[in-house]
Amino acid sequence: MNTYKQIYETVKRVPYGKVATYGQIANLTGMQRKARVVGYALFRVAPDADVPWHRVINAKGEISESPFREGNDYLQRSLLESEGVEFNQSGRVNFKQCQWQPNPEEFPQFEIPSI
């Protein structure tokens, strides 16, 4: 539960109009290789929770779909588009333009990707 809370806190830091990847959230939360847990945590977010879950996408820059999400994937895209995030023809976002680049001072662990 506490791990989830940490993840949610990190997701809340993603600014309006920007997106982050699951792996990125994992790194910023201090969980280098646990991107999967981030996905699971977001799956369990309550709809009324104050977490901008729609700003988190996978490493390809695409919205992750799942049989259990039926339609929520489209909602996610819609929300992002309303924030000014653009999708190309393949349904991917332009990372150069809208990927969140956190301040290294706030997140020291951001620069420790190597084993």
Added chain:
DNA sequence: AAAGTGACCTATT
């Protein structure tokens, strides 16, 4: 308590 599951990631054909 062991096994299954999952909004993922990276490296390799």
Added chain:
DNA sequence: GAATAGGCCACTT
């Protein structure tokens, strides 16, 4: 690009 394989760990049953 696309498809495959291996790794990762919290949560549920």
